[in-house]
Amino acid sequence: MFKSVKELVALATEKNVPISEIMIEQEMTVRHLERDEVYAMMERNLEVMEAAVERSLAGDGVESVTGLTGGDAVLLQRYRASGNGLSGDLLLDAVSKAIGTNEVNAAMGKICATPTAGSAGVVPGTLFAVKDRLNPTREQMLRFLFTSGAFGFVVANNASISGAAGGCQAEVGSATAMAAAAIVEMAGGTPDQSAHAFAIALKNMLGLVCDPVAGLVEVPCVKRNAMGGANALVAADMALAGITSRIPCDEVIGAMYEIGQMMPSALRETAKGGLANTPTGRWLESKIFGELSNESIK
């Protein structure tokens, strides 16, 4: 099994195959599966991602139990359709779909964790936006997920993908960097460019704390997925333009791990610090749990 991005890129470059292929072959070896079986498993994930995006954009969208989040994916699609968007059509589409996936998640709907539920919007959000530009085959869409997974695999084994362990940088940060690497591959970039896109994206997520209001995966998680999607697209474009990261990918992952270790527990998914501890954050918390306790908690 590959242990670092350096190893992953070297394997792909040596064999002259995309990074997705290295991940697919490893999965077949480790779990004794045929290629068809591995594809079928990923296809199920892709279908859940598609259904979540569709659900989030139907009608006025979804609303969470608390009413804290929901409906923003639809607002952004309407604004995009007006043609007045400033930051680019594809980028707004990605951001809307990233938000939508996380709105469905907050509403206790069905999603596919990529790599976690709190960060489940970035990878599918960018995938379904880039898809309309690059017109990939179904197999290329699956490969997008294998490439994301390959980079996430290195992060999970060398650092962390848990907000409670490493802060939001480990969740939305990892998702953003995974998406950036996969966008590069789908757009025809090299494995090395994927690694640079990953490093550029993750560097800009370092230090991001996990401070959810009332401990819910809603505020600010939904909007952090939006910015993750935007960050991933820009990082991918930078790498495709030939820009490289001065700090190698694996060292950025190491830095993320180190920062996570230094982060106080109040900022690691305990709802004790940061946005959770603002006056409004605390007010929302008491309002939500006040209402919940009348209803279901004895």
Next chain:
Amino acid sequence: MKYRSVFDIIGPIMVGPSSSHTAGAARIGLMAGKLFGEQPTDITITFYGSFADTYRGHGTDVAIIGGVLGYDTFDDRIPESIKIAEQKGIRIHFETSEALTDHPNTARVHLTNGSETFELVGISIGGGTIEITELNGVPLRLSGGGPALIVLHHDRFGAIAAVTSILADYEINIGHMEVSRHEKGKQALMAIEIDDRMPSLVLEEINRLPQVERSVMMGE
């Protein structure tokens, strides 16, 4: 390496909102329910660390109870699991503890049906992946991530040989194995790390052994 499969990273398919606090919790509950093997009359859950601070907001409570009832991460009944359990006459107790644990997402599941009790401690390490760190008071030192087999069996001669010979028949290699028991002649426990994923028929065969009470696979 804690993570071995791309589907630990892209996946699981799950009911929101949190992979560690909802899906991971469901998997801890599922493991406990499977190992207990019958419907409990009382479920007591103790949450530690981040689980203790945020379990209500993440649906950790409904997820872990849903797991004990046998619901997997993607089961639409998870949000209603506490109500469903109470309709079945199961009493549910939640406790939080300030005790320091090795991992911030730790839960202790205590099940009883009056005559038998069972206790399991699980940690949710991220992305829905879990590890079991303690079973019926016995610490487990599984390296995590890789596939492992947990067998509850009668503390009798031949039990270990019977299980390992089935593994040998199917050419399944054992990487690490621990055997422990509470009291001589009562229930004992095997935790066996294996190199590869095991077909479900092997598990069925092990479960049919007269010496074995129950066995489950982890880390598939």
